[in-house]
Amino acid sequence: MNKPSKKSALSESGSKPGSANINPNSAKKIKSFRRQKFTEKELLDQLLKGDKTALGRGITLIESNQQKHQERAQKLVEGALPHAQKSIRIGITGVPGVGKSTFIEAFGSHLIEQGKRVAVLAVDPTSSVSKGSILGDKTRMENLVKEENAFIRPSPSGDSLGGVAKKTRESIILCEAAGFDVLLIETVGVGQSETTVHSMTDFFLLLKLAGAGDELQGIKRGIIEMADAIVINKADTGNEKAAREAKLDFKRALHLYPPKESEWTPKVLLCSALYNSGISEIWELIQEYQELVKKNNYFQHNRHEQNKFWLLQTINEYLKNRFYQNPLIKKELNDQLKAIENNETTAFAAAKYLIKKYDSL
Amino acid sequence: MNKPSKKSALSESGSKPGSANINPNSAKKIKSFRRQKFTEKELLDQLLKGDKTALGRGITLIESNQQKHQERAQKLVEGALPHAQKSIRIGITGVPGVGKSTFIEAFGSHLIEQGKRVAVLAVDPTSSVSKGSILGDKTRMENLVKEENAFIRPSPSGDSLGGVAKKTRESIILCEAAGFDVLLIETVGVGQSETTVHSMTDFFLLLKLAGAGDELQGIKRGIIEMADAIVINKADTGNEKAAREAKLDFKRALHLYPPKESEWTPKVLLCSALYNSGISEIWELIQEYQELVKKNNYFQHNRHEQNKFWLLQTINEYLKNRFYQNPLIKKELNDQLKAIENNETTAFAAAKYLIKKYDSL
Structure with missing residues (x-):
């Protein structure tokens, strides 16, 4: 885009009156x-x-x-709110190299063929640090980006995951109001970002590669627990055996968890985003899920719980920030920490003291 | 103890002047x-x-x-504070049936033989509900309870884990000031109680039974990650093979985690608390740990971080409680949640509204 002229747009167009x-x-x-x-x-x-x-x-x-x-x-x-809410929000996560962009390209293109309008957003708390945001390189989705019925937006930058999450949540509403009925929210899985994306989506899809022992990492980080589907990508020719084994491993891992409140039993699927195989099965699965949770009312219940979560989360953050960012409290907190270190007070007595100070401000 | 008389103790003893x-x-x-x-x-x-x-x-x-x-x-x-802090605080957890009481009986008795004074406390958030607190049945530790150098106290009742934790943290200080130099803090592992005990102890010991697949539960719940030692109990005669296999499983599970800040490499040990075998090795291991973390200064650093954690935790709880327990906020929060459900507002706008209300009180 050209640098904006200092001359107002009015005078600029006004300078050519009657232009043909x-x-x-x-x-x-x-x-x-x-x-x-x-x-x-x-x-x-x-x-x-x-x-x-x-x-x-x-x-x-x-x-x-x-x-x-x-x-x-x-x-x-x-x-936009009264016009929103009419969509399915799908969270997609997986480690770098798992093929998220290729998957979204293939999956999104399939959805558009089915007559859907697809918006792709991202939650990436690292983008503000590294300045390289996910989805920033749109050429990785060269077909999808050209589609009239696709909207792709890189991760907003933000100084905190909470800030990024707020922006993404509000962007979801605008996308829905603009008639996008399938929302894909991608995250790369840094820190708490998977949990954050899980708390703003209806369906959570975990992309995996065939690889022994990998399921333990997912259990460890609590990601398996959140998954509604685990999709093993790159299940291409020559890789079938490893993919089948991974499928068994993840099925076993899923059995560790109690039944979900949604009454949905998470599934493990194989796909090759590159060769476009297994993609339609994933969309069928998600539709099956959607049917179940709309019937048993979990869909609405879950969105309501998510709204409540975000409401409380926002309030709690605010209350904390206001306390800890108060200059006097900052100083006093420092002093109390020193007093604790010197065995002059306990954590609980110090807390009581600081709250009293805060209240007298 | 007899029911206290309504007559004052003074008049009671005063009624027998010159009693021999x-x-x-x-x-x-x-x-x-x-x-x-x-x-x-x-x-x-x-x-x-x-x-x-x-x-x-x-x-x-x-x-x-x-x-x-x-x-x-x-x-x-x-x-008591200036006289406290001179102890090692050992957290002990394990599912019901793993033999915690038998273990503490054997381990505590061994420590007393080594000239230590041992206090046993418990964190059990369920005791207030079930009225059956852990360590309440002291007969389960019939030898330890008779020792002059042992002090055993059941879990305090409380309406919240936070409340129980505060009481236990302060009890620790009194125990230390009374010269108890080894503190065993037991928990049964309900909800967040292991994390709570972990955040008030120097060394975290996870008791396990030999049993295939069990290590996955520990990974899932994040307990393996906290452990400084995993002790496989009931490694008795006839059970050696299963115990050795469990040891390998847990060793593998421990390898999933990055090195600890303490620079300590968690170990897996076998013991039979019932037959008193493997007990002295556990105490040797803990002394080894203590030597390392006192040398590299992690011991003090960790206690300082724990104090800071409890200080912030107490303040945050207080700020939240005060907000949400305000009668007007309770009502307004309800209204805002309904407005969110009816797509009339967003979680973020509702939060903003509630905070404004709160500030105008």
Whole structure:
């Protein structure tokens, strides 16, 4: 994009009155576009029509850290809410090298063939540090990115997983309001990011490679427990035996866990995203899941619980931040920690003291 | 103990002036004992001399939920602090049936033979519900309970794990001030109780039985990760093969984890608490650990981090409780949850609203 001229967009288009190429209406549109001074109403209207440019612009507002943008974003999200919720949100995770992008390319293309509109978002708490965000390199999904019915957005940068999560949750609402009915939320699995994605999706898909012992890592990190499906990718020709063995290993691992509240029994599937095999079976499985959880009401119940979780999470974070970021408390906390170290007080007495200080502010 | 008479202890002993059996000094002591009106100073003095009755009484003050008792308890704990900290705190966990009591009986007796003074405490968040607390049945440790140098205290009852943990942490300080230099903190492993015990001990010992596949449960629940030693109990005659296999399984499981910050490599040992075999090796291992972590300074560092954890934990709990127990917030929270369900607001907007309400109170 060109560097914006200091001259206003108005004077620019106004400098060519009666130009054969631009009718006054178009000029008005361009002006408005250049200034990016859409009202929330205009943006919302465009977005509800399924306009991807408006959707992208809305998400940009959400991702902005400017107070003014955040206020506009909130209005936009609130306007979008009654039109949202009509989708299935699928969390996709797996270690680097497992083939997430190739999988999303194949899976997303299949969904579009089925008449779906597919939005791909990402939660990547490392992107702000490394400046390399997942999904940032869209060429890895060269077919999907060209599709009219696909919307791909890299992970927002943020200074905390909580911040990234908030932005992604709100972006989900805009995507849904824009008529995207399958949402794929990708994460690379750093720290708590899988748990975060799990807490904002309806179905959680774990991508794995055939490889002995790997299932123990998944058990260890609590990821197997969250999975609704484990998909062993790269189950290509020549790799069948290892893939079948991995399937057995993961099936055994899944048996460690008590039945899920959703009444769904997690499945292990094989696929080759590269050769496009096993992809349609995965979508069939997810539809089977969706049917079950809509029938037994777990779908709505789970979304409600997720909303409650995010509400409490946001409040708790706020209460903590306000306490610990108070300059006096910062100093006093330091002093109390020293006193504990010197055996002059206990953790509990120190806590009581700090709270008293805080309350007297 | 007899039901206390309504007549005061003073008039009771005073009713027998010049009794041959009781000199005026003893009478005074009995009076004071019956009324339980020790000053904190008196109690502390007795406790610092290693008096088990005083220690028991101090812990009773800690466990009391009465405001007055809590104030006295806090003074007592503060007075004990400079004399505490000189111990090793060993966390012991394992599922019911693994033989924890038999193990503690054998291990504690061995420690006393080595000239140690041993206090046994328990963290059992279920005791308040089931009314059956662990260590409550002291006959399960019939030898240890008779030892002058042993102090055994059942789990305090409490309405929350946090409450039980606070009481246990403060009891630890009193035990240490009373000269007990090995503390065994037992837990049965319900919910988060292992993590809680881990966060208040120097060494974490996981008791296991020989049994194929069991190691996966430990990995799943994150317990293997915390263990400094895994002891396979009931490695008796006839059970050697299963025990050796279990040892290999757990060794493999331990290899899943990155090196510990303590620089200690967790070990797997076999023992039979019933036949008293393998017990001295466990104490040797713990001494080896202690030597390492005192040398590399992890011992002090870890206790400092634990204190910090408990300080922050206490503050966070308090901030949350105060918010959510506010009657207006309770009502408003309910309304906001309904609004979220009706797609009228988002979790984040609702959080913002509730915090604003809270701040205007």
